Amino acid sequence: MRQQLAHVLEQVLRRNPGEQEFHQAVVEVFDSLEPVLRKNPQYVDAAVLERLCEPERQLIFRVPWVDDAGTVHTNRGFRVEYNSALGPYKGGLRFHPSVYLGIVKFLGFEQVFKNALTGMPIGGGKGGSDFDPRGRSQGEVMRFCQSFMTELYRHLGEHTDVPAGDIGVGGREIGYLFGQYKRITNRYESGVLTGKGLTWGGSLVRTEATGYGTVLFAERMLQTRGTSFDGRRVVVSGSGNVAQYAIQKAQQLGGHVVACSDSTGYVLDERGIDLDLLQQTREVERLPVSIYAERRGATFVPGRRVWEVGAQVALPCATQNELDEDSAAALVRSGVIAVAEGANMPTTPSAVALLRDAGVLFGPGKAANAGGVATSALEMQQNASRDSWSFEYTEERLAGIMHSIHDRCLATADEYEAPGNYVVGANIAGFTKVADAMLALGVV
Ligand code: NDP
Numbered sequence: 001m002r003q004q005l006a007h008v009l010e011q012v013l014r015r016n017p018g019e020q021e022f023h024q025a026v027v028e029v030f031d032s033l034e035p036v037l038r039k040n041p042q043y044v045d046a047a048v049l050e051r052l053c054e055p056e057r058q059l060i061f062r063v064p065w066v067d068d069a070g071t072v073h074t075n076r077g078f079r080v081e082y083n084s085a086l087g088p089y090k091g092g093l094r095f096h097p098s099v100y101l102g103i104v105k106f107l108g109f110e111q112v113f114k115n116a117l118t119g120m121p122i123g124g125g126k127g128g129s130d131f132d133p134r135g136r137s138q139g140e141v142m143r144f145c146q147s148f149m150t151e152l153y154r155h156l157g158e159h160t161d162v163p164a165g166d167i168g169v170g171g172r173e174i175g176y177l178f179g180q181y182k183r184i185t186n187r188y189e190s191g192v193l194t195g196k197g198l199t200w201g202g203s204l205v206r207t208e209a210t211g212y213g214t215v216l217f218a219e220r221m222l223q224t225r226g227t228s229f230d231g232r233r234v235v236v237s238g239s240g241n242v243a244q245y246a247i248q249k250a251q252q253l254g255g256h257v258v259a260c261s262d263s264t265g266y267v268l269d270e271r272g273i274d275l276d277l278l279q280q281t282r283e284v285e286r287l288p289v290s291i292y293a294e295r296r297g298a299t300f301v302p303g304r305r306v307w308e309v310g311a312q313v314a315l316p317c318a319t320q321n322e323l324d325e326d327s328a329a330a331l332v333r334s335g336v337i338a339v340a341e342g343a344n345m346p347t348t349p350s351a352v353a354l355l356r357d358a359g360v361l362f363g364p365g366k367a368a369n370a371g372g373v374a375t376s377a378l379e380m381q382q383n384a385s386r387d388s389w390s391f392e393y394t395e396e397r398l399a400g401i402m403h404s405i406h407d408r409c410l411a412t413a414d415e416y417e418a419p420g421n422y423v424v425g426a427n428i429a430g431f432t433k434v435a436d437a438m439l440a441l442g443v444v
Helices: 002-015 020-039 041-045 048-052 101-118 138-155 171-185 206-223 241-252 275-284 289-296 325-333 349-357 371-384 391-415 422-441
Strands: 057-066 072-083 089-095 124-129 161-164 233-237 256-262 265-268 299-302 313-316 338-340 361-363
Touching (some): 002 020, 002 048, 020 422, 041 422, 057 138, 072 101, 072 138, 072 161, 089 101, 089 371, 101 124, 101 391, 101 422, 124 138, 124 161, 138 171, 206 361, 206 371, 241 275, 256 289, 325 349, 349 361, 361 422, 371 391
Parallel strands (some): 089 124, 089 161, 233 256, 338 361
Antiparallel strands (some): 256 265, 265 299
């Protein structure tokens, strides 16, 4: 079986040259799969692995747009429709200058297993553009989104492919994208995008869901050691959508959140992060965290990673590979008990190994941040039935889903003789669900 995995991996590396993040995501999943393949040779016979590593469809398109000064720009748009064995392709759009095919494929690959873990009927996909919305006017962002959707719309549909937000794509961008989709198709097809505003088809709790879900997952991990967030020193990276609501839920559970960050550096606020001020600064005014620090009288440390301040619970909520081995070592020295990934693949493989060797509870993103997409699926349910649920009911559903993902990861890890290993549990539970559906659907 090891040979079989090595053979498929060699093929992935050869066929997808230079796509480091995609390679990293595949290796990370393959590391868990040997015992599953040994137990289930039918997956090998039906070439499930080979098929899982090849997206069903990869779209790359030109996105031309005109800025406020009249200059024409040409960005590149992507949508990778990765796997639809369990339902329509589902996964966010990322607008960030670092976006290229390898990032979109890594995110799509992760999304397939994450969506399977939620237990909802959704396949996996991901997309985005190398467009940078930071520093752009409302009008420029709107024109870009309209141009992006003018190509993408023909590939979407509530039963086909349902995007949502990710880095650089929040409620504002989803609004412009939905508006253009509606205009071009002449259909008010609410279920074609999630993360919508509350007055036009959105779901309560969707905005909060990824951050809340990550903390609910972490709380469940802490409970396995007979402890909780209460009174714990918490550090969060990022200060966008996921980070803000991770901070809020951690504070609600009694955690003391002392630091967060952005791409310019981090803020240390020993009195505890003031979430209203953070949201005013980052979300409303779209200013960097250094301005929050200035307004709050807190410390801003430019160009460094937030993990050096030490924490009992660490929640990486910014971007991939942002918590490396040195950062993990600093966290271990400071007595960290749990790390839960709000972002996708934020912890490097060697940092994961170091944390696990030190006995730290480690919740991988495909399990710990699945609350966002799970609540997107709840938004699709509400759209399909033209209903809208209360905040309390939707949050209860989210909590139930996060607890069941947590428990399934632990049970699967036990079954495969890796007790307490959430990485193995998440990879195997997600993989077997998709693999079984692929077997049932034949060679397609
Ligand atoms: P946002 O755009 O709202 O926020 C991203 C945050 O991360 C910002 O503070 C940003 O700082 C920082 N950041 C982005 N890129 C870098 C970088 N290269 N180096 C340092 N900091 C960086 O995005 P989200 O909060 O939505 O997403 C954050 C993470 O969570 C991503 O990994 C995403 O894939 C993942 N995720 C998001 C979900 C969602 O529902 N939104 C669902 C599941 C996972 P700056 O503004 O300075 O760039």
